Amino acid sequence: MNSVKLLAAAAGLALAACSQPATDTASGETEAAAEARVVNVYSARHYSSDATIYAAFTEATGIEVNLVSANGDQLIERVRADGERSPADVIITVDAARLHRAEQAGLFAAADYSDLASGIGANLVDPEGYWVSFAKRSRVIAYSNDRVQPGEITTYEDLADPRWLGRICVRESGNAYNQSLLASMVAHLGEDGAQAWAQGIVDNMAREPQGGDRTQINGIAAGECDVAILNHYYYAMMVNSDDPAAQAAAAAVTLLFPSQETSGAHVNVSGAGIAVNAPHPAEARALIEFFFSDTAQRAFAEMTNEIPVRSDVSWDNPTLAAMLPFVEDDLNVSELGDHNETAQRIFDRVGWQ
Amino acid sequence: MDKAGSPSRLPGRSSGLAVLAALVCAAPILAVAWIALTRDSGDYLQHLAQTRLPVYLTTSALVALVAGGGAGLIGTTLGWLIARTDFPGRKTLSWVLILPLAVPAYVAAYAWLDLSQAGGPLDAVTDGLFPTIRGGVGAGLMFALVLYPYVYLLARDTFASQSADAYNAARTLGAGPLTAFWRTSLPMARPAVAAGLALVAMESLADYGTVSHLGAPTLSIGLIRAWSGAGSLVDAARLSLVLVFIALVVFGLERAQRSRARSVNASGRHKPAPRLALNGGPALAAMAACLTPLLLGMIIPLGRLVWLAAHTETATGLAAASLHSLTLAGITALIAAALGLATAYSLRSRTTIATLAARAAGLGYAVPGAVAAVGVIAILSGTQALIDPAWRALTGEVFPILLTGTGAALVFAYLSRFAAAAISPSETALARITPSLDGAARTLGATRRRRVWHIHWPLIAAGVTSAGLLVFVEVLKELPATMILRPFNYDTLAIIAHNFASDERLGEAAMPSLLIPLVALLPMIFVARYLSRQDR
Numbered sequence: 044m045n046s047v048k049l050l051a052a053a054a055g056l057a058l059a060a061c062s063q064p065a066t067d068t069a070s071g072e073t074e075a076a077a078e079a080r081v082v083n084v085y086s087a088r089h090y091s092s093d094a095t096i097y098a099a100f101t102e103a104t105g106i107e108v109n110l111v112s113a114n115g116d117q118l119i120e121r122v123r124a125d126g127e128r129s130p131a132d133v134i135i136t137v138d139a140a141r142l143h144r145a146e147q148a149g150l151f152a153a154a155d156y157s158d159l160a161s162g163i164g165a166n167l168v169d170p171e172g173y174w175v176s177f178a179k180r181s182r183v184i185a186y187s188n189d190r191v192q193p194g195e196i197t198t199y200e201d202l203a204d205p206r207w208l209g210r211i212c213v214r215e216s217g218n219a220y221n222q223s224l225l226a227s228m229v230a231h232l233g234e235d236g237a238q239a240w241a242q243g244i245v246d247n248m249a250r251e252p253q254g255g256d257r258t259q260i261n262g263i264a265a266g267e268c269d270v271a272i273l274n275h276y277y278y279a280m281m282v283n284s285d286d287p288a289a290q291a292a293a294a295a296v297t298l299l300f301p302s303q304e305t306s307g308a309h310v311n312v313s314g315a316g317i318a319v320n321a322p323h324p325a326e327a328r329a330l331i332e333f334f335f336s337d338t339a340q341r342a343f344a345e346m347t348n349e350i351p352v353r354s355d356v357s358w359d360n361p362t363l364a365a366m367l368p369f370v371e372d373d374l375n376v377s378e379l380g381d382h383n384e385t386a387q388r389i390f391d392r393v394g395w396q
Numbered sequence: 397m398d399k400a401g402s403p404s405r406l407p408g409r410s411s412g413l414a415v416l417a418a419l420v421c422a423a424p425i426l427a428v429a430w431i432a433l434t435r436d437s438g439d440y441l442q443h444l445a446q447t448r449l450p451v452y453l454t455t456s457a458l459v460a461l462v463a464g465g466g467a468g469l470i471g472t473t474l475g476w477l478i479a480r481t482d483f484p485g486r487k488t489l490s491w492v493l494i495l496p497l498a499v500p501a502y503v504a505a506y507a508w509l510d511l512s513q514a515g516g517p518l519d520a521v522t523d524g525l526f527p528t529i530r531g532g533v534g535a536g537l538m539f540a541l542v543l544y545p546y547v548y549l550l551a552r553d554t555f556a557s558q559s560a561d562a563y564n565a566a567r568t569l570g571a572g573p574l575t576a577f578w579r580t581s582l583p584m585a586r587p588a589v590a591a592g593l594a595l596v597a598m599e600s601l602a603d604y605g606t607v608s609h610l611g612a613p614t615l616s617i618g619l620i621r622a623w624s625g626a627g628s629l630v631d632a633a634r635l636s637l638v639l640v641f642i643a644l645v646v647f648g649l650e651r652a653q654r655s656r657a658r659s660v661n662a663s664g665r666h667k668p669a670p671r672l673a674l675n676g677g678p679a680l681a682a683m684a685a686c687l688t689p690l691l692l693g694m695i696i697p698l699g700r701l702v703w704l705a706a707h708t709e710t711a712t713g714l715a716a717a718s719l720h721s722l723t724l725a726g727i728t729a730l731i732a733a734a735l736g737l738a739t740a741y742s743l744r745s746r747t748t749i750a751t752l753a754a755r756a757a758g759l760g761y762a763v764p765g766a767v768a769a770v771g772v773i774a775i776l777s778g779t780q781a782l783i784d785p786a787w788r789a790l791t792g793e794v795f796p797i798l799l800t801g802t803g804a805a806l807v808f809a810y811l812s813r814f815a816a817a818a819i820s821p822s823e824t825a826l827a828r829i830t831p832s833l834d835g836a837a838r839t840l841g842a843t844r845r846r847r848v849w850h851i852h853w854p855l856i857a858a859g860v861t862s863a864g865l866l867v868f869v870e871v872l873k874e875l876p877a878t879m880i881l882r883p884f885n886y887d888t889l890a891i892i893a894h895n896f897a898s899d900e901r902l903g904e905a906a907m908p909s910l911l912i913p914l915v916a917l918l919p920m921i922f923v924a925r926y927l928s929r930q931d932r
Contacts, residue, residue: 083884089895091711091904109884111801112895116624117880120770121801124777128797130884215611217621253530253611254509257900265515277900286707286903292515387621391447396613 080106082326085122086135087115088313092346099342100333106326115141115219122150122318131318132327138219139176140226142314143380146173151316152324159335163352166375167312174316176376177334178349181369182224182309185278185296186270187263196270198302199228199309203243211244212259212268215252216390220274220311225389226382227309230374234385242393252396257281257289264292271296274311276348279362283348300369307372311379313349414742415753417735421815422756424771424808425640425763431774432633440622440631452618455532456601456642459614462536463543463600464593470540470689471547472589476577477686478548479555482671483679489686490552496693497545497866498913500873500890502605505529505538506897506905507697509610510704535612539600541693546817547592549862550824554588555581557828560670573672587827590653591820594646598761598816601639605875605894615639616764629770636767643762647755647816654827694913701906708903711892717908718915721888724803724878725871726919728810733864735811736818737856740826754823758816765813765876772809772881802883809877814870818863825859826852869916889915 086093089112097108111118115136122131122145134150136142145151151173160168160175167176186196196202202211214221228237249268254261259271260281281293300308315334317327333339340351344358350367351358477483478490508529512518518526529537558581566576582589607614615638623632674682739757742750760768780795787795829852837847875890882888889908896905 089898091896094712111882111884111886113879114624117766117769117876120629121773121880124773125797125801126777126781128780128794130797130801215608215613217608217617217624219624251531251611253528254513254609255898255900258509258513261513261515265513265519267514280899280901286704288515388443388447391443394448394451396451396611 080104080323080326081109082106082323082330083109083130083132083321084111084135084330085118085131085133085318086110086112087118087137087141088112088135090347092342095346096334096339096342099338100330103333103336103338104329106329108330116144119145119148119150123148127320129318129320130322132321132323133315133330134318135313135315137180137311137313138223138379139312139314139376140219140223140380140383142169142174142312142316143377143383145316146171146377147380150319152319152321154317154328156331159332162355164371164373166310166371166373167314167352169316169377170375171377174314175331176312176314177331177339177352178313178343178347179310179352179371180220180312180349181275181300181371182220182272182311183275183278184270184299184301185260185263185273186299188295188297190269191297193297196299196301198305199224200240200302202247202270202272203240205243205247207247207270209247209249210269211247212249212262212271213244213252214255214259216387216395220256221272221395222383222386222390223311223379224272224309225386226379227306227372227374229382229385229389230378231306234389237386238389238393241389241395245393245395260296261292264295275300275350275366276363279348279360279366282362283360298366300366302372303370306374307370310371310376312352312376313343314376412742414735414738415750418739418742418753418757418815418819420808421735421760421812422753423775424768424812425756425759427771427774427778428633428636428763428767429640431630431770432637435630435633437628437630437634440628441634444618444622444631448613448618451613452615455607455612456614456616458532459536459539459600459607459612460597462533463539464597466537466540467544467547467596468589468593470544471549471592472551472582472585474544474686474689475548475551475585476555476581477682479552480581480672481674481682483674483682485683485686489683493548493686493690494545494865495913495917496542496690497869498872498916499542499694499697500605500875500893500909500912501538501542501600501603502609502875503701503893503897503905503909503912504542504693504697505535505606505609506902507700508534508538510902511696511700530610530612532612532614535603535607535610535614536600538606538610539596539603541689543596543599544689544693546595546866547589549866550588550592550821551585553858553862554585554824558584587650587654588824590650591824594650595761595817595820597646598643601642602762602764602813604764604766615642619764620766623766632767633770636763639762639764640759643759644755646762647758698910698913701902701909704903705906705910708901708906710907711896711904713887714889714892714908714911717887717889717892718911720886721872721890721912722915724806724810724888725868727803728807728814728871729864729868731807732811732814732818732867733822733860735815736820736822736863736867737860739815739819740822743823744826754819758819760812761814761816763813765809765874765878766880768809768813769877769880772805772812772877776805776808801881803886805881806878809881810867810871810874813874813877814867817866817870821859821863821866822856825856829855865919868919872912872916 101107115138118134122129122134134145153172155172156168156175184196225237225241228240232240256273256277259273260278262268263271278293278298281289284290302308315331317324321327335353337356340353340356341358343349344351344363345360348363474493478486510516512526512529562580563576566580602616604616604620607617615635619632619635622628622635739754743754783795834847837851873890875894878888878891889912893905893908
């Protein structure tokens, strides 16, 4: 172990010259007030537009933002391992199941978000009060304008019908959004019903899963498949793209928000909570409040094509506006976390790659 | 293994240090093994064995075979062409051929799938005839195209230093150039080729980004899924032990190659072979052979990215990210090269402990970066927790977060991942210094220091510098460990590229992706010049 420390210390010294100035730690609390205020953010969001939001936050509050972004599970492990000395103030993920997992690992401080959450839909707030959602994304269906009639498909369940044999494009099951969609099916149909549905999708696949959500739209445009499952903002991204090929592919499909008469379209969230050992809890609270500001909500709609949780904020994005409103699944998103492992095992059993 | 009185044997002190250093590299993997074996878990692995495990294993084998076969073919052919023949452009190609190594495999995969997918440009131009680059074969091809330089570098150096005697003897006995190559030059280069292939195989097995995007469910996909889907770090750690076991087998095979080849090099005579001058058709064929992998592994995928970049806005923060990438890669490369050399020297002592330590240090190469990062976190947070009681007694606070979340943790993880890349080339280089060479120098009264600096170093400089370069480029491309361990506000080029690419925003991913090989270019040119100066 000595050598481990030695090497780490040596490397640390070598890096000291070029690494970031140390963020104030627990031991520096007394001086913290005199220094510039900071908030340390661990975020699974990796959108470059978030930099704009953080800059606006610093402008408005004088609080500097320190950011680490990584995959949600990795962030959770890092905060968990650092324990009491973790510098994390705010933890942000883009999947409700990850928020749930962080909560289960005891990483969030209990807080009262009711003032922020009023009017955003009770299904978007953790029932235990550990985290709150600030932007929504829906997992929807796209179908070919040429080969599918409007009305031919209306629900998620329709996709498992043999009539779609060899006609579905969808990405791999390791993807968190697919897992949460299946978790919602588990909540609605039970484990057996969800497995039958997943088996139906696998049987109907036009090709082995590959690529991301945009790849699936390209698949329809190229005639490899007729329907696809994807997050709504990938379609919006293609419509709003400067690339003519992407625009053309998007123009070949129609986006459908499924199950409008039944369970509603599946909704997942970007959400945040305050870390249980946050060195700067007040600043953390300020940042989460800022995510609900007009500025941030508008940025989500205009820059990442996410659906703002507040419906009373105006923004300019005709592509997104054309999709709204739609009937949302009112399942509390924390249930997506409850059923995540079940969903994972179903994927394995039905051989959804 | 003649152990007694080997003149090259170094005193225990220096090999002891090297053993310690090697164990440092192995520590994160040992920590992961400890997590795997001591913590409880549910029935997830049982579930996996009944469902997806066979697919994970067969896909892993397929990917490793295609990657190894492709990289072996390309690397050996090009190594021989550059080292033993002469044709127009050879000198430039000698170092340009290394450059695909700087293209992350996942970047090549994003570009190739984009080009070849249904509706993509290649699909449209060929009317659907061009196959979609995907699955185990597609992923294996991507690895072959960007990792062949491992084989090429080692094979080229070996071919260049090979004595011409055996080849000439074969020619005298009536063998054609090809047969002579096949029967003499190639077997002599086998240890180097095997070392390169072992690296290619391990790297493709540890990869996550490429296989995930191309839909090739390898074991590392299963491992990350056990972690992210089932939320079980323990099961992920146990699956990574399977990868470590595979690494043991692969490295074991490589060892076997090497020890059989020992007798071949024993003569110690180095009569440089004249280059075979190629003209006309053969020269064109040689150029085509060199340009094809460059085209497929670098020019076409990066060209696609340039085209996409021209259609999108450039991301911000690229200058800072380039600096961060260079800093991390530079520091790690220097430490790794020193470490690799020290370990290679300690291996010459042929003590069991040195051999075990060096092999253990190489195992990090077998596990995905995310797993190595978990090991680093476990060790550093454990160390901090050990310091806590004393620190609390002194200050009343927990020990501040000095180890995790700093550059030190990152360099630690990099060393653990890539030490194998530094040890192997140094070892191959040192293997060329025959015991009789040391013996002769000693007889002539050279001190140990003098032997090392005036006889060993000039002979091994090329190998050691190549080792540093390999690690440098690996760190530039490294993604999962960097993501999880980096300090605040510390984006690297690979991270920016990946963030955009994972959102399928290839246009914005294009610039940072292009900068990775560009950033690698400067040190590579420097090293390439240095290496050609060493060329005898």
